[in-house]
Amino acid sequence: MTEFHLRTPFKAEDVQKLNAGDVVFLSGMIFSARDKAHALMREKGAPVSLEGAALYHCGPLIRGNTVLSAGPTTSGRMARYTEEILARGVRAIIGKGGLPGAPFLNRAVYLAYPGGCGAAAALQLRVMGVHCQELGMAESLWEFEALEFGPMIVAVDSHGKDLFRDVRRSAEKQMTR
Amino acid sequence: MRTRVIEATVRALMQAETRLPSWVMQRIEEAASLETNPVARSHLQFMLENVRLAEEGSLPICQDTGLPIFHVQMGRERVLDFSLQDAIAEGVRIATSTIPLRPNTVDPITRKNSGDNTGPGMPDIILDHVDGQSLKITAYPKGAGSENMSLVGMLNPADDPYDFILKTVSERAANACPPLFLGIGIGGSFDLAARLAKRALFNMPGNSPQELQLLERLNHLGIGPMGLGGDTTVLGLKIETAFCHTASLPVAVNFQCWANRSATEVIL
Numbered sequence: 001m002t003e004f005h006l007r008t009p010f011k012a013e014d015v016q017k018l019n020a021g022d023v024v025f026l027s028g029m030i031f032s033a034r035d036k037a038h039a040l041m042r043e044k045g046a047p048v049s050l051e052g053a054a055l056y057h058c059g060p061l062i063r064g065n066t067v068l069s070a071g072p073t074t075s076g077r078m079a080r081y082t083e084e085i086l087a088r089g090v091r092a093i094i095g096k097g098g099l100p101g102a103p104f105l106n107r108a109v110y111l112a113y114p115g116g117c118g119a120a121a122a123l124q125l126r127v128m129g130v131h132c133q134e135l136g137m138a139e140s141l142w143e144f145e146a147l148e149f150g151p152m153i154v155a156v157d158s159h160g161k162d163l164f165r166d167v168r169r170s171a172e173k174q175m176t177r
Numbered sequence: 178m179r180t181r182v183i184e185a186t187v188r189a190l191m192q193a194e195t196r197l198p199s200w201v202m203q204r205i206e207e208a209a210s211l212e213t214n215p216v217a218r219s220h221l222q223f224m225l226e227n228v229r230l231a232e233e234g235s236l237p238i239c240q241d242t243g244l245p246i247f248h249v250q251m252g253r254e255r256v257l258d259f260s261l262q263d264a265i266a267e268g269v270r271i272a273t274s275t276i277p278l279r280p281n282t283v284d285p286i287t288r289k290n291s292g293d294n295t296g297p298g299m300p301d302i303i304l305d306h307v308d309g310q311s312l313k314i315t316a317y318p319k320g321a322g323s324e325n326m327s328l329v330g331m332l333n334p335a336d337d338p339y340d341f342i343l344k345t346v347s348e349r350a351a352n353a354c355p356p357l358f359l360g361i362g363i364g365g366s367f368d369l370a371a372r373l374a375k376r377a378l379f380n381m382p383g384n385s386p387q388e389l390q391l392l393e394r395l396n397h398l399g400i401g402p403m404g405l406g407g408d409t410t411v412l413g414l415k416i417e418t419a420f421c422h423t424a425s426l427p428v429a430v431n432f433q434c435w436a437n438r439s440a441t442e443v444i445l
Contacts, residue, residue, distance in 0.1 A: 069231075069240035071241075074322045096354065116435055116436040118241075153403075163406065167404055168351070
């Protein structure tokens with residue numbers, strides 16, 4: 001378990017050196033998107049360049065330009081979009097609950113931010129811009145500047161390890177005992 | 178009186194969204210001191226830190242400020258000459274703009290957001306009549322992450338309801354922001370089991386031998402905080418039961434995340 005302090009955009013070697021269980025604090029631009037923003041990107045393309053980007057599954061609570069609460073949302077709802085989001089260049093998906101690991105192999109990581117910690121997350125984020133505002137506050141694509149955003153756990157790495165899958169398998173084994 | 182209900186609703190929501198009940202904090206603190214997995218321990222400590230930051234800054238603990246669910250206990254001697262539903266809805270609208278809350282309620286088909294956390298059927302008010310004349314309003318804002326993982330099973334009476342609960346938690350916990358609180362309804366009908374499970378969340382935590390045994394079995398699953406492994410999977414659970422048909426065994430599991438938010442205001 002190593003602790004990393006990284007900056008976006010992600011480089012190939014950033015992804016490569018992360019292993020499941022490592023702790024990451026991230027600084028630089030990150031983009032929020034949830035259900036509707038993903039559907040819109042499928043239809044019309046991304047309003048920002050996602051090359052090397054960190055995409056945050058989050059529906060923030062924002063007043064004016066101030067982030068009040070912005071913890072992660074359940075990533076599983078966006079699982080159907082993982083392949084195309086990574087094909088657009090995203091190298092880190094941030095969320096909670098995990099995603100199937102196969103699409104991440106050799107190119108990207110999944111970072112788990114502690115769920116329900118919206119107040120703490122808000123203090124690590126600044127609003128830099130917003131797209132697709134017609135989708136409403138929670139569903140818009142927000143551009144945030146992150147300052148030491150974390151702690152996040154590398155839950156799915158680019159080498160085929162998936163902590164959520166391992167924990168689920170071990171729970172199943174425990175149940176049949 | 179209507180104004181007092183509206184104001185009590187706003188106060189209850191403000192309290193529930195920005196701080197946790199002391200017994201919930203105690204459960205998380207205890208878990209953090211006993212947890213042996215370092216990642217799990219750091220998560221529990223970060224959750225506690227998050228609540229402290231929310232309290233200091235009057236910020237919502239979680240950006241998912243939830244669906245407006247209320248438990249109202251109304252004294253039988255009390256007569257209201259206004260709609261309780263409308264008054265609480267007004268309180269929700271005011272709280273949405275003042276706290277503020279994230280606008281969460283949408284039409285289920287068009288997905289159009291009302292913008293103020295109300296709409297047909299919302300707020301959801303669970304009403305009990307009790308002795309006396311006081312009016313007790315408990316705000317129980319419910320986030321979607323945990324609610325989405327909840328499940329009603331229409332079991333065969335020959336099935337073991339505890340096996341169903343274990344399987345449900347083991348498959349679904351990671352998405353529900355564990356360590357969890359579980360409201361469990363056993364018996365009744367399809368919808369009564371679900372309502373019992375929701376009511377069980379209001380009556381948390383249970384301390385019967387069956388409840389404590391189930392708690393221990395669930396914590397042996399090793400799912401841990403946020404599903405990343407650890408000793409702490411469930412912080413508390415409560416089972417509510419009702420008689421059911423001889424041919425039925427309905428079992429409902431209502432998941433609640435670690436941020437088990439609620440706050441009560443009493444109007445005398």
